[in-house]
Amino acid sequence: MNASTPISPGTIERGLAELGLTLPEAPPAVSHYDPFSIVGTMVYTSGQLPWAPDGILAYRGKIGRELSPEEGYAACRLSALFGLAQIVKAAGSPDRIVRLVRVEGVLNVAPGFIETPGVLDGASDLLNAVLGERGRHSRAIATNPEMPLDCACLIYLWAEIMPCH
Amino acid sequence: MNASTPISPGTIERGLAELGLTLPEAPPAVSHYDPFSIVGTMVYTSGQLPWAPDGILAYRGKIGRELSPEEGYAACRLSALFGLAQIVKAAGSPDRIVRLVRVEGVLNVAPGFIETPGVLDGASDLLNAVLGERGRHSRAIATNPEMPLDCACLIYLWAEIMPCH
Amino acid sequence: MNASTPISPGTIERGLAELGLTLPEAPPAVSHYDPFSIVGTMVYTSGQLPWAPDGILAYRGKIGRELSPEEGYAACRLSALFGLAQIVKAAGSPDRIVRLVRVEGVLNVAPGFIETPGVLDGASDLLNAVLGERGRHSRAIATNPEMPLDCACLIYLWAEIMPCH
DSSP states (O other): OOTTSOOOTTHHHHHHHHTTOOOOOOOOOSSSSOSEEEETTEEEEOOBOOBOTTSSBSOBSOBTTTBOHHHHHHHHHHHHHHHHHHHHHHHSSGGGEEEEEEEEEEEOBOTTOOOHHHHHHHHHHHHHHHHGGGGOOEEEEEEOSSOGGGBSEEEEEEEEEOOOO | OOTTSOOOTTHHHHHHHHTTOOOOOOOOOSSSSOSEEEETTEEEEOOBOOBOTTSSBSSBSOBTTTBOHHHHHHHHHHHHHHHHHHHHHHHSSGGGEEEEEEEEEEEOBOTTOOOHHHHHHHHHHHHHHHHGGGGOOEEEEEEOSSOGGGBSEEEEEEEEEOOOO | OOTTSOOOTTHHHHHHHHTTOOOOOOOOOSSSSOSEEEETTEEEEOOBOOBOTTSSBSOBSOBTTTBOHHHHHHHHHHHHHHHHHHHHHHHSSGGGEEEEEEEEEEEOBOTTOOOHHHHHHHHHHHHHHHHGGGGOOEEEEEEOSSOGGGBSEEEEEEEEEOOOO
């Protein structure tokens, strides 16, 4: 896979459809910054929260207390889907994504909850499933004592896109 | 705005002057590392602390307990000013900054304090005001249970600069 | 030092030998992601844990409670050694590393433990000693309330390598 090879048209939509998903709207930033930035062919998203369709958070509170690990996994998966929407918006089209580079996840966990890698797999598994070999990524994992809006997680994606003309 | 277009001379100094600010000296690192690194045309700063002119911290302690949200905002603004000083030092001149790319902020908060995006706006608002359209950025936000020297915040900046000759 | 200048053959092995160290195997990722990603000439590692040779963690628990600061320093040094092993694997050979760019360290600390920069120097000192001028780096430091497997630290490295053919 060469960085300048285009992805086959429709790959991402088909990958999402196989999971019963469609690409959501890329959400606006929650404060005075942009949802993503582009430098050359790299896109870096801001933190993506697990929004419900009605514009409130689908997952709030601490994993291991208010939320089960399975709900934490679902929160990471949902946030990663919004991250993918940001990358698509940055690229201009799903077919202009070259590949994912990095996933960074921050989790809101109860004291003593250390099974965080399996929870963050909610993001990794979705992106691997949808993007296939182009979804391979390095990963950073964190837990924070307090999160914006008490969200269950924040997911950040780094991706490579085709050059803008 | 093309990445190779120079910024108009004096833009950053004028932007700072309108806010009643001048560019401080770029502070040294607090331990065995460099205050910034350069790769190609990208600069990445190390964490910037909210220093007072006398070389002690202007803002220490937890936002929401020892410090008000307004003091937290001021701490982020001050740290971002030092981040800008690092970028200028890396670029060689304020006029060689192409644009800001990313702001990462880590906040020292009291238990239950989740209004963190508005506090980190202290950094974003300053950089947006001084750099205008070139100040647009994606953002990462974090809270940490313990911070170096009990500082109120750490601010990291990513920026694009003109190529070195 | 130009980014395309090769490092002298054997530099890294000699640097390690002077410290009584050899390069370990690059460990696999602990979940559904890759241990590093490459974009152009940049390598970004996933979080490196302080593994013992028998595949269990050499340093677990909170620095300032279960672990002394000196043990925290040793944990960072050990994790950085695994980070170096990942960079070497990504580059294909120790002699294809151009330079280190950034060290990011997340520490597992007891409440009130703020002497974190000296602990993270365990990573910086090792990399500076082995890589010399090419080891210079910016740094990000964090503390997290809960860490994967209760590890003492996670170390992430960014490095520049020679272009792949």
